[in-house]
Amino acid sequence: MAIKKVIYISLLLSILFSCRKDAPLWQTENLNNNEIGSFGHAGMGLAFRYPINSYELFEPCFRIGAKGSEMDVQMTKDSVLVLFHNTKLEDDT
Numbered sequence: 001m002a003i004k005k006v007i008y009i010s011l012l013l014s015i016l017f018s019c020r021k022d023a024p025l026w027q028t029e030n031l032n033n034n035e036i037g038s039f040g041h042a043g044m045g046l047a048f049r050y051p052i053n054s055y056e057l058f059e060p061c062f063r064i065g066a067k068g069s070e071m072d073v074q075m076t077k078d079s080v081l082v083l084f085h086n087t088k089l090e091d092d093t
Contacts, residue, residue: 039066
C-alpha cells in the first residue's frame with residue numbers, strides 16, 4: 001500500500017513540475033502597449049433594448065469600459081455617411 005502511495009505521489013509531482021507555459025502562447029505583443037481591450041459589436045449588441053448602431057447602444061458600451069465598438073457605416077446616394085446595417089431601409093421599417 002505504501003509503495004502505491006509513493007508511486008502516485010511521484011507521478012503527480014512529475015506531472016506538476018513538467019508542465020510549464022510556453023511564453024509565445026501567453027505573452028501579448030501588439031501595437032496597443034501589449035494590452036488587450038474589449039470592444040462592442042454595434043454598441044451593446046443585438047440583445048439590448050435599443051436599435052443597433054445608435055447612441056443609446058454606444059454610450060453604455062463605453063461607460064462599462066469598452067475601448068471601442070464596431071459600427072456599420074453606409075453611404076447614401078448623395079454621399080452622406082449614415083450608421084445602418086442593411087442595404088435597404090425597408091428591411092427594418
